[in-house]
Amino acid sequence: MLSKLLSGDMPRSTVLAVLLVAILFCLAFAPFLFPGVRSVDTAARICIFIVLVASYDLLLGYGGIVSFAHTMFFGLGAYGVALASTHMGRGFDALIVGALAGAALAALLALVIGLFSLRVRAIFFAMITLAVASAVAVLVSQLSGLTGGEDGLSFKIPRALGPAFKFADGEILGVKANGKLLKYYLVFGSCLILFLLMLRIVHSPFGRVLLAIRENDFRAEAIGYRVVHYRVAATCLSAAIAALAGALYAIWLRYVGPDTTLSMEIMIDILLMVVIGGMGTMYGAVIGATIFVLAQNYLQGLMDVAGSAVSALPILPELLNADRWLLWLGVLFILSVYFFPTGIVGRLRQGRT
């Protein structure tokens, strides 16, 4: 049963299994285990980023395709929900229509980009997606009439997902039973389903062909697989799932803006999460996203302490400034590409054999 649910991809490492179960447990009961606005918010972000990072891993780890347009698809889903909710009024139908429209548009755009650029080499695709994504980001911030420009859009979500909505006499196990709790579980449930779906995809024959293409596209073509078709399909699939993750993010925040969905920083974050967690394993996305989001939210405080401890020395406090945490992650990123190309998950699995 469990094996079927995980599509036969067991963790294959005790430490990894314990970590995954712990993460799943914490996320499943986050509102009860860690009451408080900030920690629940962190948990929801972790859920969404797991899906986003896993969908990117579908491209990078399984397809060997480097794309810099992933935040563009993420943003499409988010803006889809936001625009539908603004124009159709609050309601679940607006959320569904927005999310689906965003995902469809993302898949279509991925198809177009893929068709004219996936025939050539990885480097071309990386550069082209970078250019297209930045153009879209500029377009979104300039078309302020439609997208709210730099300010973004705030919108209303159904009453049942807001804090004013009460059920079960207002309390479950000491936690306020309001719409916020429902919203968390909507996000958690959808992310879990999407994640299991992706696990299913990468362990299907389709996923195996992608792996073959990643290893040696020339041979895959020679065996008879149309490499371009598979690459385009993987791009579209990952774009659509990224858009759905974006839609969930928009629902969670009740806001979209270029900084929260489209910026280059988020793209870099995704890259870091994939590589540090482990490319080519869906569980890498779980570990990477969890560590990264936790670090983003809590490590900065620690760095502040370290920074003030060495405040008498030159330059060092600047290096340890909380805003410079990306510097250290960048160093970690380079080191992990060199020394742990399979990331944390690959390392853990290796240790067992």
Added chain:
Amino acid sequence: MSAAPDHTPTMARMSLGERLAPHAPVLLVIGLMLLGLIAIPATSSWLTLTVSGLAMGMMIFIMASGLTLVFGLMDVINFGHGAFVSVGAFVGVSFLLLLEHMTGASALALNLTALMVAIVGAMAATGLMGWAFERVIVKPVYGHHLKQILVTMGGLIVVEQLIIVLWGPEEIYITRPEALKGAITFAGAALEKYRLVAVAIGIVIFAAMRFVLRRTKIGLIVRAGVENGEMVEALGYRLRMVFIGVFIAGSALAGLGGVLWGLYQEVITAHMGNQTMILVFIVVIIGGLGSVEGCFIGALLVGLMQNYVAFLEPKAALISNIALMVAILMWRPMGMIPVVKAK
């Protein structure tokens, strides 16, 4: 023994199309200029836009040329190239701020000396950095595209953060040297002096590069290396040494481009390298990876396109460059002047 067949020379004239085809990319630039002349109502504003487009194109070319050569030689794409642009700009501007008494004076000679000092300083700094970058970051990942992209991207992140550590997070506003401020009027069009200087520097760099590549032995080795690296190595040249030289030169040029770009925008931020990289990539793609001429023509096209469209329809400026890229890739999938064979 039969007689040799009669020699019957055929003197078929090549059709106009055939004769023009090799020059198509150059004609494209001229065509775009003419198109601009038709689309833009006033000739004077067309002239202004053309000069600023050329200036922008020259600066992008300076930044992109090193990148494209490095790719052609060793099949290494450096996503961290933008970091050199930022570092060049910051070092150069720091020099200019130090030499404020020289840039503030209205004597042309003093201004140009200060500018020269800044440029040399920036190029030295980025050249050195390029050497270190090659040693530390690029060397372990030859022949592995995916890792190259990831690692150089990581390098970009680290350098960007280090810039913030050293120069602080705020953007720095700068003023151009006194003699380069303002504009001169020519045929009713206002031409900014700085843009003319940028065009001049770009032409000098392009000419120097062509000279080095076409007339010197080292250029011969580089060109041959781009065409077929294995053969050059088999002839006994250490291509790696040549590559390091090109990498350092390319980084120094990126630094020069950074100084020029910073003075063009009159503001520098740690992220500027990231933003210019998008234009640089477009240029490198449409030029054909590995080709300096293609890169030059591509840069001019992008610069002109951006300025014309920004005048006619401001919101479409960046999109127009993407459209240009798509159109050119449809026409020639490997770029205008493809040099590197599909590897």
